[in-house]
Amino acid sequence: MSSFTKESTPVTSGVSLNAAIASATLNIVLKICLRVTTFLINAFVLRFVTRDVLGLINVRLNLLYSTTVFLSFESFRRACLTRRSDWRRVLNLVWLSVPASALTGFTFCLLWSRSLSAPEEHESISYVEAVWFYGLVVVVESLAQPFIVTAQAYEFVRTKVFIEGVSKLTCGIYFAGAVFQDPGQPVLHACIAHLLQSIVSVVAYIATFAVILSKNKSQHDVPLESWKDFAPHWEAEPFLDPAQCSLVLSFFRQGILKQLLTEGERYMMTVFALLTFAEQGVFDVVNNLGSLSARLIFQPIEEAAYSYFALTIQREKPFKEHDPETIASLSLTLGTLLRSLSVLGLTILAFGLPYSHLLLSIYGGNILTAADTRGPILMQCHCFYVLLLAINGVSESFTFAAMSKKEVDRFNLKLLGLSGVFMTASLFLVHILGSPGFILANCVNMLLRIIHSFWFIGLRLDGGVHWQPFRHAMVGWKTLIVFLVAFLISSSSEVWVYPWSRALHFGIGALTFAISGGVVLYLERSVLRLRSLLEKKKEN
Numbered sequence: 001m002s003s004f005t006k007e008s009t010p011v012t013s014g015v016s017l018n019a020a021i022a023s024a025t026l027n028i029v030l031k032i033c034l035r036v037t038t039f040l041i042n043a044f045v046l047r048f049v050t051r052d053v054l055g056l057i058n059v060r061l062n063l064l065y066s067t068t069v070f071l072s073f074e075s076f077r078r079a080c081l082t083r084r085s086d087w088r089r090v091l092n093l094v095w096l097s098v099p100a101s102a103l104t105g106f107t108f109c110l111l112w113s114r115s116l117s118a119p120e121e122h123e124s125i126s127y128v129e130a131v132w133f134y135g136l137v138v139v140v141e142s143l144a145q146p147f148i149v150t151a152q153a154y155e156f157v158r159t160k161v162f163i164e165g166v167s168k169l170t171c172g173i174y175f176a177g178a179v180f181q182d183p184g185q186p187v188l189h190a191c192i193a194h195l196l197q198s199i200v201s202v203v204a205y206i207a208t209f210a211v212i213l214s215k216n217k218s219q220h221d222v223p224l225e226s227w228k229d230f231a232p233h234w235e236a237e238p239f240l241d242p243a244q245c246s247l248v249l250s251f252f253r254q255g256i257l258k259q260l261l262t263e264g265e266r267y268m269m270t271v272f273a274l275l276t277f278a279e280q281g282v283f284d285v286v287n288n289l290g291s292l293s294a295r296l297i298f299q300p301i302e303e304a305a306y307s308y309f310a311l312t313i314q315r316e317k318p319f320k321e322h323d324p325e326t327i328a329s330l331s332l333t334l335g336t337l338l339r340s341l342s343v344l345g346l347t348i349l350a351f352g353l354p355y356s357h358l359l360l361s362i363y364g365g366n367i368l369t370a371a372d373t374r375g376p377i378l379m380q381c382h383c384f385y386v387l388l389l390a391i392n393g394v395s396e397s398f399t400f401a402a403m404s405k406k407e408v409d410r411f412n413l414k415l416l417g418l419s420g421v422f423m424t425a426s427l428f429l430v431h432i433l434g435s436p437g438f439i440l441a442n443c444v445n446m447l448l449r450i451i452h453s454f455w456f457i458g459l460r461l462d463g464g465v466h467w468q469p470f471r472h473a474m475v476g477w478k479t480l481i482v483f484l485v486a487f488l489i490s491s492s493s494e495v496w497v498y499p500w501s502r503a504l505h506f507g508i509g510a511l512t513f514a515i516s517g518g519v520v521l522y523l524e525r526s527v528l529r530l531r532s533l534l535e536k537k538k539e540n
Contacts, residue, residue: 030165032296039292039363041172046285046364048183054281056119056127057190058288061134063266064112065194068138070259072101073145075251078400079244080149089241090153093248094146095232101142105135116270119277125188133191140198146230147205152307156208163204171197243405250408257415261445264422265438274430282373283435289363290382293348294389298341302393305337309401330398331461335472337394342475343524345390347517350483352383354490355509358502374435381439388446395453402460414452418445479523486516 046054076097080090109131118127125133151159171193178189213227260267265283269275275283312326356379360368368375403411422445429437457469489512498505 030161034165034169037169038172041176042285042288043363044176045179046367048179049186051278051281051367052119052276053186054285055275055277055279056281057187058284059266059277059280060112060116060119060270061130061187061190063263063270064108064131065134065138066263067259068101068105068108068135069141070262071252071255072104072138072142073097074255075248076100076145077149077152078251079247080153089239089244090149091146091230092232093240093244094149097145098139098142101138105138109135117273125185125191127187130187130191134194137191137194137198140195140202144198144202144205147209150230151205151208159205159208163201163208166204167197167201170200247405247408250405250412254408254412254415257412257419260419261415261422261449264419264445265426265442268423268426268430268438272427274427275435279373279435282368282375283378283438285364285368286360286375286378287382287439289359290352290379291386291389293344293386294393297344298390298393301337301341302397305333305394306397306401308333309398313402315402315404327461331469332472334394334398334457335469338391338469338473339475339524341390341394342387342473343479343520345387346475346480346483347520348386349383350487350516351490351509351513352386353380353487354494355506356380356383357494358498358505361502377436378439381436381443385439385443385446388443388450392446392450392453395450395457399453399456402456418448421445421448476523479520482516482519482523486512 049057076094080094112131113128148160150156174196175189175193178193179186182189209230266280269280269283309330312330314322357369357376360375360379364375367373399411400408422441425441425444426438429440431437433440454470461469490509493505493508497508
């Protein structure tokens, strides 16, 4: 008897929080190791490529890749991360991401190759060939989506984290080695590196499930017994879950707008040519370095938080009909996460402002710190942006998990308005301030999204005792004073010490960070123990 006929629930609410915490922890540990490695690799690569090449690869081609991947996969992944009694329909839906990636890739490759201005070519591979190569990479990655969704839904945390790390590391190591051996063909090497990353990911997932399927069914919870079970199930009646398909379409429409907001500055650079390729290259390097904490720490926490909220909240059911204990735990979890991430964001702000120039000088040398690059100013603007990212990420994770289909559709219209605000602010600020205007426009956009999320959370939780997330999210005044003192000491060191001793300036910052960090950990110790807080709440 096939396991599909059994009631199969990927996760339960009692386990989902532990799994979410485990996922966030493993993601953070792996991404720390991965980012440290890629940090060194990228610093190495900067010595062998020009600013113009950086702009072409990191902005123009990577924008094509991120756009097609986001529109092809993200809506399917989000819609399928839910409890389902029939996993066949979930897999049927996920397999649609393959033709979706082919269609999306073809459309955007055609747009990139024919509608955008081509840069000067100095390599054996042309710009148009590179564009279609990146489209091929997306189609290859789509073949792994059924395995990725299954691994995520059934909480194969280590599998997902390990495979993502190995594939990205393989890409980085190959690219660095290839550029070192043949610095005259960086675009070609970037294409091959991305294809290699996709192939490694697909092969690794297939190998993983080959091991799982070889085990006895009692040794795993996956409702799959053979490779045939991974294939589309034409016998399913209906073939697709209508409600889930509708959710995919909603997430797809939302994804288009969210992608515009996420990569808005790159789209404007590409379409309106507001910056040269060299300026785009510097902006992208500084932007990636500035948002390192967001990708390294905030993103895995946001993903884990969304998984927990989505698997705990019933979208179409009013909160007043949920279990009171569940709502109380949700409120406490949300408030704790908001406060903890706010503390991290304030730490980055306090030390990032006075140490931006030193960091860029060590990382990329004169290519990033020269007066015409405006690199240090870009990095300082990012410190403010990261603080807003920290707050917005978790609040929107709760918002998206709690929204019904109709609310998701309405939010799509709001995102459209936010896109207009961002574009208008970008054109105005970039005209006045240059490249830093993009970051400041993102700050305006992020602040508006935070206001909307807080409004939605307060409305959904219906005030009363459930206003607790906002009360619990407030950082204490003593903690704020500690950060202010740390900032003043570090800024004074930048003015008086840094010009004649980089080492001493660094030492002062390290000592200040250690002391202030210890004080903040002591002051905020109660909110950093999420599990014990939840257990205490349940006891009450």
